Amino acid sequence: MTADLVLRGGRVFNGFSVHPTGTAVAVECGRITAVGPEAAVRAASGPRTGIVDLRGRLVTPGLIDAHAHTFMGGIEALACDVGHCGGADEVQAAVSRYARSTDSRDSPWITGAGWYKGHYDGGFPDASVLDTAVPHRPVYLINRDHHSAWVNTAALRLAGIDDRTPDPADGRIGRRPDGSASGILHEGAMSLVARLLPPITREAVEAGILHGQAHLHALGVTGWQEAIIGEYAGYPDAAPAYRSLAASGRLTGRASGALWVPRGLTLGDLPGLVDSFGARRDLNAAAGFPTSSAKIMVDGVPENRTAAMLEPYESAGCTCGGRTGTDRGPTYLPPEVLDAAAEALEAARFDLHLHAIGDRAVRTALDAVGRAAVALHPTPGGSRSWEPRHTMAHVQLVHPDDVPRFGHLGVTVNAQALWACSDEQMRSLTVPLIGAERARWQYPFASMLAGGAPLAMGSDWPVSDADPWQAIHVAVHRAHPDHGDTGPLVPAEALDLTTALSAYTAGSARVTRSPAGVLRPGAPADLAVLSADPFGPDGPALHRLRADLTIVGGRVVFERAAHRA
Template identity: 30%
Template sequence: MFGNVKGYTLTNSGAMLQFSHIVFENGKVLEIGDQTLLNQYPDSLFIDGQQKTMIPGLIDAHGHMLGLGNSLLKVDIRDVKSAQLSAKKVGDYAAQNDHLKWITGGGWNQVLWPDKQFPNAQQLDEYVSEKPVLLSRVDGHAAWANSKALAIAGISKDTLDPPGGKIIRDSQGNPTGVLIDTAMYLVTKHLPNQSDDYYQASLNAATEHLHSVGITSVHDAGIEKAEYDFFKRLALEKNLDVRIYAMVWYEDPNLEAILNAGYFNDAEDFLSIRSVKAMADGALGSRGAALFENYADAPDNKGLLVIQEDQFKPLFDLVLKHDFQHNLHAIGDLANHLALNQFEASFKDVGGKNLRNRIEHAQIISLNDIPRFKQLDIIPSMQPTHATSDMNMAEDRLGKDRLLGAYAWKRFIDQGSPLPLGSDFPVELANPFYGIHAAVTRQDRNNQPVGGWVPSQALSLQQTFKGFTIDAAYAAHQEDIIGGLTKNKWADFILIDQDIFSIDKDQIWKTKVLETWVAGKRVYQAKPN
C-alpha cells in the first residue's frame, strides 16, 4: 500500500478521481481511497508517499523505441545552431569513435539555422571524408549525407528520384547531399545490419530514459520483422520493463506472414502486436507533406505521397481483412483526405470499422474532413510538441487559411473523438510533461508566443491528461488494463515533484519524476539532489 499521496486518476469515461491511498497486489490495483484503507488492509506493507503527487504512468501514443535508444547511442545534433557547427560536432564524434564503419545520428533542423537552408555534403566532407556519414533530419523525413555515403549508394547526377522521394540537387542537377523521404532508402540499405546485441543496448537506453520521464507504455510506430522477433522473445522471457504496443511496418516483406500469425499478447501485457503502421506522405518541415495546393513558400511543390494513390486499396484491404488495426501516417491535407476516402471504401468492402483505426499525426486537415474522423471512427493520434516545434514555419509553409485545420486538437475533442497524445520521440523529446505543457498553453518552453499559438485549439489539463492516459490506452485496445489506477488495472504509476493540477500551467514542463513503478515494482528512482 502507498499512502499519504496526492493521487489523481481518471475513470474510462474521463471522470477525475482523487485519492490518498492505493492498494496493489500481484502487480494490479486492488483499491484506491483514503486512510480508511489502512483498516481494511491491516497486513499490507505501508509506503509513506510523503504528500508527493501520484498519477498513472503516462502512455506515449506514438514513439519509436529502438529509434530513441539508437539516438541516445549516436551523434546528436538536435540543438546545434548551424550546419557548419553540426558538421564539426560530427567530425569530433567520428574522431572519438574510430571503430565505427559508418557515422550515423541526426536531429538537424535547417529551419532553426540562421540561413534556414538545407545543408550539403561538402560541409560534412570538410570534417569526415573517408567514412560515410548519414544524419537524419529531426522529423525523420530527410537525411544529410556526405560524399562518401552518396558514392557508396551510387547517387549521381543521373540518379532518378524514386517514387515518393526526392534527391535535392544544385543548379547543375548534382545531388547536394540531402535526400527526402524514400530517397533516403538509396543510402540506408547500405547501412550495416543491426544485431540483437545492438537492439538490446538501444532498448536498455530507451527504457532507462522513458522511466526517468514517467513513461510506462509506448505505442511503437513501426517495427520490422527483426524487431518483432526481438520484442517477442523478450516478452516471453519476461524481460521487458516498458509496455510496448507495436505496429508492424507495412513495407516489411514478412507482413502477410505476420498478419496470418494473428495477434500477440503476453500474459503480463508488456507486448501487444495487433496493428500495422504505414506512411502516406512526408513531413511539413521538409515540404514532403502532401497538400491539395502548393506550399505557400514553394509554389511549385505540393509535397510527396509515399504510398501512391493506387496502392492505398490493396494495403488497407489486406490489413483490415486480417482484423489488424491500420495506423496511417498522414500529415498533409491531401494525404489525410485520401486516407479517409480509402478507410471509408475498405470498410464497405472488407469491414474493420470497429478496429479503432488511426491516422498518426493528422496535422493539417481540411475543415470538411475533420467530422469524417468521427463518422468513420478513425482516431486522430497527435503530438502536442509538433505544434510548438512547427509554429515558427507552419504559417510560412501553409498560409493562414490552412492553419484553421492544422494541429486542431480542440476541434477533435469537441466533436467527441478520442485524442491519444504522444511525442513521436526521438523526433521530439520524449518528456511527456513537455507535451502536456504544449497542449494546454500552445507555447514553447520559453512560454512563447504570449497567449499561445492559435490558442483556440489549446486543451484543458484534464483533456490532455486523458490523452496521455485513458485515450492512449483506448487507442491500443488497452483501456481495461492500463491508463488509470482503478481496480484490476496494472499498478503502473509515477510520483512527481509538483502537483500539476494546482500549479500555474506555464510551470508544467518543469515537472520532475521522482519514482516510476510498473506492475507494482519500482523501476526508477531519481537520484537525490
C-alpha cells in the first residue's frame, strides 16, 4: 500500500516533543502510517502520492481547543460584531452601521457582542452611549467575556427594568450613583433582557458553527470542545445543529461538547438532570458528537466581582455599585449541591468541566472533586473501571495551599493562557479589585505543573482570540507585544515552548477524550503545518506563527494561499 500524502523536509512535533529524527510523515486512509527520517518514509510514496514540501517548517498534530464557544463565536461574528471596536465612539459607529443595514420590520432588535471592559472607565459603559447610536430600537450586546451585557434604554424599558427592579439571585443590575439602571447586566441579570430576544434558529446555529469551524481551521485547530451545550444567556442548545452537520458531513472538525448544568440546580433536580444527561449523551454520540463532559460554572469573573474569593475584594477597586469591604463574590451552586452534583455526575461517567476563577471557587471545586473521589472510590489506590478526566478551566486565582491539590486529585488545568499577562483590563480593573498579594497568585501554570497537574489549553473564543499561538506566546513569556512594555505577569509561572505546545495538542486531546492530538503511526491524520519552525535557532516570535495547512483525517480543510511556493 502506498501513502495518500507525504509531508517531508521539515521537523515533526509529535504532541510531546520534537521528534529526534523525524523529518517526514506519511498518511494513508486518514491515518498516520509513518513518522521518521525522510529516507525511511520515502518508501511509502507512490506515483499517486501527494507531496507537501515542508521547506524546514514544523508539522504538529492539529491543535485542539479544550474550551471554546465556537457556535456562539460564529453567530456573533455574523451579527453586530463590535469586537474590533476600540471604545465608545467606535461602538456607536458600528451599531449605527448595523442598524442601517437591517430592517426593523424583520426584527426590531440589534444583537451582537465583543465589547471590551478595558476600554471603559470602571470597566462598564452606559446605556446612553447606545441611545445616541440607536434611540428607538432595543440593543443587546454581550461583552467579550460573556459575563455581562450592555443594553440601551429602549431594551431596559421593554424588560421593565428600573431603579426598583431587584437583582436576581445569580446576577446584578448595574446602577448609576442615583440608583437608576445603567444599561449593564451582570451574569443572571442578562436573562432579564435575553428572554425577550427573538429565538435563534437552527439555521443560524448551523451557520455559526460552520463560520466558527472555518475560523478555527485557519488557525491550525482541528478539534474543540464546546464548553456549553444547553440553553444559556439567550442561546439555544447547539447539539441538534451539531448532529445535523455531522450527519451531512459538513462538520469537518472533531467537535465535542460539555452539557450545561444550570446555575439554579437543586438537590431535588439532580436525579432528573443526570438521567437527562445520560440520554442526551447517547443521542449525541450516535450522531457523531460526543458530549461526555458536564459543565459547571462555579463562579463568575473578578471584574464584575462575581468571581468567588476567600477574602473580600479590595474596596478601592469597587466601581460597580456593590458592597465594599465584605463582598467575596458568589458561588453559583451551594457547596452541598456542587458536592452532590460532582459525585452523581462522576458516578454516571461524566467528566466534570469546571469554570473556576476566584480562589474560593477553585478551592470549592477541588473540594467537590475530592469528596466525590472518596465517596466513589473509598479504597485508596484501588482499581477503577473508569477513570474520570475532570478539568478546571481558567484557574486565575489559586491560593498557594491549593496549587498542589490539582496533581493530587488528577484535575487537569485547562488554561486560557492568553489572559496571563498585564493587559489594560488586568492593570486598570483586575489588580485594583484583588490587590497586590493576590495578583501574584494568578495563573500559576508552572507551579501546578510541578505539582503533577496535567495541562490542557483552550482559547475561550470568542471571549478572547482563538489563535493558539497568541496564547502559547503568553504562556512562554507571560507578556504580549500588543500590551506594550508592561513586563511579565508573575514570570516564574512561565512554561517552556514544548510544554505549552504539548498542552494544546496531546494534553487537550486527553482531557476531551479525542483520538487525535498526537503524531504517531495509527493516530488520526489531524495535522497542522506551521509557517516556520519555532524550535529552530532562527524561529520567529511565537505570536507571529501561522498555520499554512490544516488537515483533518487526511483531508485538507484549510490551505493558506501560496504556502507551497
